[in-house]
Amino acid sequence: MNLLEFISKFPDESACKEHFRLQRESEGIICKKCKSDKHYWLKGKWQWQCAACDFRTTLRSGTIMESGKLPFRKWYLVMAFMSFSKKGISAKEMQRQLGHSRYESIWSMMHRVRDAMGKRDDLYKLDGMVEFDEGYFDHNVPRGIKLKRGKGSQKQKNVAVMAESTPLEDIKTGKKSKQCRYFKMKVLHSHKEEFVNQVVNDNIDFNSVVFSDCSLSYLAISDLVDVHVSEESNPNSVKNTLPWVHIAITNAKRTLLGIYHKVKGAYLQNYLNEFCYKLNRRYFGERLFDRLVLAVAKIYW
Numbered sequence: 001m002n003l004l005e006f007i008s009k010f011p012d013e014s015a016c017k018e019h020f021r022l023q024r025e026s027e028g029i030i031c032k033k034c035k036s037d038k039h040y041w042l043k044g045k046w047q048w049q050c051a052a053c054d055f056r057t058t059l060r061s062g063t064i065m066e067s068g069k070l071p072f073r074k075w076y077l078v079m080a081f082m083s084f085s086k087k088g089i090s091a092k093e094m095q096r097q098l099g100h101s102r103y104e105s106i107w108s109m110m111h112r113v114r115d116a117m118g119k120r121d122d123l124y125k126l127d128g129m130v131e132f133d134e135g136y137f138d139h140n141v142p143r144g145i146k147l148k149r150g151k152g153s154q155k156q157k158n159v160a161v162m163a164e165s166t167p168l169e170d171i172k173t174g175k176k177s178k179q180c181r182y183f184k185m186k187v188l189h190s191h192k193e194e195f196v197n198q199v200v201n202d203n204i205d206f207n208s209v210v211f212s213d214c215s216l217s218y219l220a221i222s223d224l225v226d227v228h229v230s231e232e233s234n235p236n237s238v239k240n241t242l243p244w245v246h247i248a249i250t251n252a253k254r255t256l257l258g259i260y261h262k263v264k265g266a267y268l269q270n271y272l273n274e275f276c277y278k279l280n281r282r283y284f285g286e287r288l289f290d291r292l293v294l295a296v297a298k299i300y301w
């Protein structure tokens with residue numbers, strides 16, 4: 001999908017609603033009340049009715065659009081601009097492009113889309129060979145909070161960065177290299193072991209081999225995965241053992257800084273969701289928009 005195709009495929013509100021209905025049906029409509037998956041479509045009402053208990057499900061209910069009242073076409077335009085721009089687009093720029101009067105509603109829509117991106121990626125765990133490290137991202141400290149002297153780290157958030165990498169050997173040259181598939185970035189409450197363990201548990205499959213440096217916070221990783229390989233950190237080990245996480249951290253910081261300057265700590269996870277979602281689908285090309293609509297049409301109850 002590109003802009004021209006978007007304009008011809010989604011000329012008005014009912015084209016978007018009809019498309020959204022089909023996306024939801026392709027994922028399956030589940031009744032919130034009785035969990036039945038058999039429904040009738042009530043055409044004039046834009047609702048499904050449960051065949052078992054008559055409970056009605058609206059087009060938006062259960063999705064990230066549920067509480068909003070903005071037209072579907074605005075949502076579709078937001079998803080289109082977000083997927084067409086490779087790096088991302090600021091809410092201010094989106095507001096300008098859509099000619100929308102309220103900045104807040106655009107900002108909130110974009111964060112909900114980023115939330116859906118994160119939820120979609122959370123459906124999968126990384127497995128195989130996984131690099132693990134932490135990056136430190138600058139964030140805006142809320143006004144009124146006094147920083148303790150000498151604690152520059154309070155202006156930064158720890159982010160666990162994980163990358164699934166497969167070692168490849170060039171048959172002709174015998175040269176070893178690593179190719180990367182999927183990435184995850186999760187804001188950590190702190191560098192403490194308990195938070196690291198939680199993130200590893202939630203995001204990396206038990207049968208994986210995890211590579212990290214020798215931080216004391218990583219001691220228990222070996223209990224959570226098949227094999228844990230830790231290596232003393234130096235510039236060489238970073239290049240050889242953890243190349244992808246470091247490339248990802250550098251690129252994420254550059255992208256976030258370029259578009260949003262400084263982000264508030266509370267929203268950092270959402271921006272990282274968008275960054276990883278696009279990175280993980282870097283070969284999708286024009287299919288990215290369609291996949292994003294599916295992620296937004298998903299219900300989470």
Ligand SMILES: [Zn+2]
Nearest residue numbers: 031034050053
């Ligand atoms: Zn029902």
